[in-house]
Every structure is written in C-alpha cells, then in structure tokens.
Amino acid sequence: MKYAREIMELMSAYPKRDFRMKDLVKSIVGHAPSSAQKHRVRIQIANVIRELEAMGYVFRRPPSAKRGGFALYRWRG
Numbered sequence: 515m516k517y518a519r520e521i522m523e524l525m526s527a528y529p530k531r532d533f534r535m536k537d538l539v540k541s542i543v544g545h546a547p548s549s550a551q552k553h554r555v556r557i558q559i560a561n562v563i564r565e566l567e568a569m570g571y572v573f574r575r576p577p578s579a580k581r582g583g584f585a586l587y588r589w590r591g
Contacts, residue, residue, distance in 0.1 A: 515558070515561060515562050515565065516558045516562075517542055517555070517558050517559055517562055518562045518565075518566075520541070520542055521538060521542075521559060521562050521563070521566070522566070522571075524538070524541050525572065525587070525588075525589035526589050526591055528589070529588075529589045529590075529591070530588075531588070532575065532586040532587065532588050533586065533587045533588070534584050534585075534586060534587075535556060535559065535560070535584065535585070535587075536584075538559050538563075538587070539552055539555050539556055539559060542555050542559065543555050563587055570590060571589065571590055571591045572587050572588065572589060572590060573587070573588045573589075573590050574586070574587055575587075575588070
C-alpha cells in the first residue's frame, strides 16, 4: 500500500500521541501541496489506517462532535 511504511514509522515513533488526519497528510506531502494532491494522499492514508485498524495496530477515536469534529488515531503496536 502506498504510504504504509511512512505512516507506520511516524506513528510507531510516537506511540502515546494522537494524530489527526491533517498531521498525517502534512508528514507525507509537506507544507505547500495543492488541494488535489492533499485529497489523493488523504484517501491513500485512510486506506492504510483502515487496514492497520483492522489488524489491531491503530486505535481510532471517533470525532467528539457530530459536525466539524475530527477522528484521532493512535499507534497500539
């Protein structure tokens, strides 16, 4: 999977930290990507996170608010 290694390295380096999707996207593409590039990367990261969650390596905390909230992801490994 694309970006799986980068996500696993980043999250496993900080196992007690909660990551937002925004943090993960910034770590992959840097600080000045186009919106189309961010969207493509976000979809790929979501696929990686979903697989890691299914395998038990990532814990997903759902958004606290129904609208405008964001999920948090934490490494379990």
